[in-house]
Amino acid sequence: MIPEIGHFALIIALGVALVQTILPLAGAVRGIPSWMAVARPAARAQFVFLFVAFACLTQAFAANDFSLLYVANNSHSAMPWYYRVTAVWGAHEGSLLLWAFTLSGWMVAVSFFSRNLPQEFVARVLGVMGFVSVGFLLFMLLTSNPFERLLPAAVEGRELNPLLQDFGLIVHPPMLYMGYVGFSVAFSFAIAALLGGKLDAAWARWSRPWTTVAWMFLTIGIALGSWWAYYELGWGGWWFWDPVENASFIPWLMGTALIHSLAVTEKRGGFKSWTVLLAILAFSLSLLGTFLVRSGVLTSVHAFATDPERGLFILLFLGVVVGISLALYAWRAPRVGLGGDFALVSREAMLLGNNVLLAVASASVLLGTLYPLIVDALGLGKISVGPPYFNSIFIPLMTPVIFLMGVGPVARWKQASVPELWTRLRWALMVSVVTALLLPVVMGKWSPLISLGLFMALWIISSSLKNLWDVAGRNGLSGLARGLAAIPRGYYGMLFAHLGVAAFALGVCISGGYSQEKELRMEPGQSVQMAGYNFRFDGVRDVTGPNYQAKEGVVQVSKNGKEIVVMRPQKRVHLVQRDPTTEADIEAGFLRHLYVALGEPVSGEAWSLRLYYKPFVQWIWMGTLLMFFGGLLAATDRRYRLATRRAPDYAAQTALAR
Amino acid sequence: MKARYLAPLGIFVLLVVLLWAGLYLNPREVPSPLIDKPAPEFTLPLLHDAGKQIARKDLLGQVTLLNVWASWCDACREEHPLLVELARSGQVPIYGLNYKDAREDALRWLNGLGNPYVASAFDEQGKVGIDYGVYGVPETYVIDREGVIRYKVIGPLTEDSLKNTVLPLIRKLQG
């Protein structure tokens, strides 16, 4: 009964979405206020129905209703309740429902936090979002219904893939989708502006917080995925340039370009058509990612069960949404106007440079991801494009971006002078270069790549701190506290986000350059030394979990004779899906991780083990947390919160901004 | 001026065409670089008689099928009746490469399901498999008179692939 309610709720939601798309958009064209007024209540109604559908599916999982095909394929009654419930989004159909539900959440947020926006604009925004929702709901109802019945019902489920029975599944997809889907708001704002024919700085100010929040979630979503892969897959890697990973990273790069471009459009009225294009592209790339993951066009460990028919539907939807948007862009963007002038050396120019580089990086990752497909489609054979390629090109592309990250905030708007920049930044530059050259020598191994990575991190840190000093320390040390307090929150947002990038770079560089690993066969009682630590293998014993049997290894770790920790890596075999999974044990410290994974039993009581020493690897994810925090600060800057209370006066605002 | 703004749309259209083509390809399939090259040299003990050996030269002089199989392989079970049928029809001699198997299990499997092979080579370590670029079981090679590999079937043979691709090729090679 309940699944039928859920199914019915989806159908009603589709109807509401159609109404939400057609009436407000038509109303905006024909100037009919009553039609436009339908947008907000329709968005809220859609949220209610999608919530009902989502709740029904969740209930089916919680109650072990194996008469639902989706539940039977992805659950098992012996699974702990928290995995049964999060298995809702563990596979294709349910994750689509999560997508649609998340979209309705964003629509509701837009419907509430848009009091100061003109009705016509809101109608267009919600109308466009409604159209996207129509696409996803149709996709679900026509090809991927999570409420499809299995008759006769299965006695027991086929269990969720053991790799997914993990905390990572609880957090990674929701955060990731909040980001992916969140870019639809910026997208809708851009389309609404193009449809209305008016694109001004006020539009940028409205778009910015929404985009920043979406970006925040995408950042943390990707970071959670990377962290999950790190501890789950058992080989100590945290990024594989897998097509599905790239599918989330490409929109992230574009989204980062977008938030920087919006800054210029808001402050100086410039880059308008470029910002609109970025907004369209960021969400289009999210949709493209959805296609890549679900169509079977690329091989990936992460890909959902693939089906060309589903792929065709998504491709069609993608073609329509993005095609119409880009056509609209080609038609309307030329009229949009120029904005203020700026010199070749100025903050605008550097931000534009940053955008171009990020767009190029985005395109390059996309090129590498799709290249095997291109070669195959042209009949030129089969090739692989993997980490060696992406690492080779990504670092040269990112280096100028990071360099600009240091110079940009220091440069003046409109016109900056190179001598002034040199004066302000030469100390930071010299410290960065010298330390980057010396540090690796001190740490025991020098290579150009390590020095480059260190330079990038140190450059961001030193130039950011110097800039902070310049801004806050105008009255010397005595006035520093007051100076710091006077700085708007948005600036701190930038500071923390940039420092996050530096922390990330530091983590990547040091863990990449100085990690040590040993893969070897060990007898119980045998010890091995690595990186100053002593690892003693104490054998393997049997352990039983809620829905699995495991072999647990015991490894004593000590340093200089003092015991530090006992590590217990496991090899688990689950009840139904009997492929063994490796659960590594990680001793996670701020400055280093010790990582131990069980290999195979060798002979007698001996096992093969993998031991890793990874210095600074934690900084990779701490960096992303800092970025998240920076985004939060930027999105909650006073001017966005105050704007909701002030009475709207668009004409004045646009005149001022020009 | 206008044309510049159409560029994103233009590129997107190309992308959609590419992706659409991609829906009909199989990214997981690994084509063999050995097509139209001489079949790699090998010498292995026979499955049925550890004392005797079989080598590449034994396949020369006629068009042959070399079928990679194992008793632990489910998909091999699917294609086996087809192979038995094909062997009985006498159209082409079929040689087996028993890949990474246990002799007992392999013999028992053949006894139970029928033995279509003129002879089966016992590749316990899988080294010859690597030489032939085997990455999954079953796989089947069509080898011509001179010992050149002309075609590779990845995965189990089906009625369709036999009728439409493999048998016509064998007849062509037989002259």
Added chain:
Amino acid sequence: MKSVLAVCLLLCAFSLWAAAPVPQDEKLEARYRALTSELRCLVCQNESIADSHADLAKDLRNQVRAMLEQGKTDQEIMNYLTARYGDFVRFRPPLKPATVALWFGPFVLMALGGGLLVAYMARRRMRVSNAPLSAGEREKLAALLHGAGDEGKG
């Protein structure tokens, strides 16, 4: 200059605590790790043979190790595997006519982007400086000029 050096040394001292010495005698191990992480596992397909649990991956790892111990060069080992499995087995696509666009594409894009950027900024300056004032702007300008004139008089 002294302060620069001081900061650098301080940072170095901090790092001593974090890093650890690297042993010298693992050239072969390092080559083994580097090679196996560049080779694709054909069964799992999105892991390298270094990381994959598949049987074939294990066999190929052993093959690589055996060849390393026989004194083969990295190139010879790569060629051996490519001869058997094709280019698909290499994660770093070899530079051939078919992959020229892949390897040079990003840098061509970067140059293109940079070129377009500079051209755009140059053209923009001309357009902005040559754009006539709108009616509203002309009124504002008149008001400002007259206001300044009045102040000057008074």
